[in-house]
Amino acid sequence: MPILLAVACNLASSSVAPAYTVKFSVGCEAVLHEDANEHYREYNKWWLMGYFTGRNYADDAEVGNGADDDQIYAIALRYCHDDPSKDWDDAALHTYDRMR
Numbered sequence: 001m002p003i004l005l006a007v008a009c010n011l012a013s014s015s016v017a018p019a020y021t022v023k024f025s026v027g028c029e030a031v032l033h034e035d036a037n038e039h040y041r042e043y044n045k046w047w048l049m050g051y052f053t054g055r056n057y058a059d060d061a062e063v064g065n066g067a068d069d070d071q072i073y074a075i076a077l078r079y080c081h082d083d084p085s086k087d088w089d090d091a092a093l094h095t096y097d098r099m100r
Helices: 002-012 028-034 038-059 069-082 088-099
Strands: none
Touching (some): 038 088
16 A cells, blocks of 8 residues: 555656655565465565556556566566566566556
């Protein structure tokens, strides 16, 4: 809920980049490790889908519409694989922007 609220508050922002703060972000290394566990993989996928929902609401957009959740997750996971020093929220931002 705080993530969605932060993204919704972005509506008033005039900057191009989204302005929000991610609390307790999960690092890509952890996400890559958690991908082996079905439950954690689903939790990370749900978080990613929530990110898309919040950004779409704030942007009045439908990014990812028609794409399978697993496809979206795979793009974000690939981002983490390519740069494990980043965070899951970086992967979400990258994936959302790439799908625009």
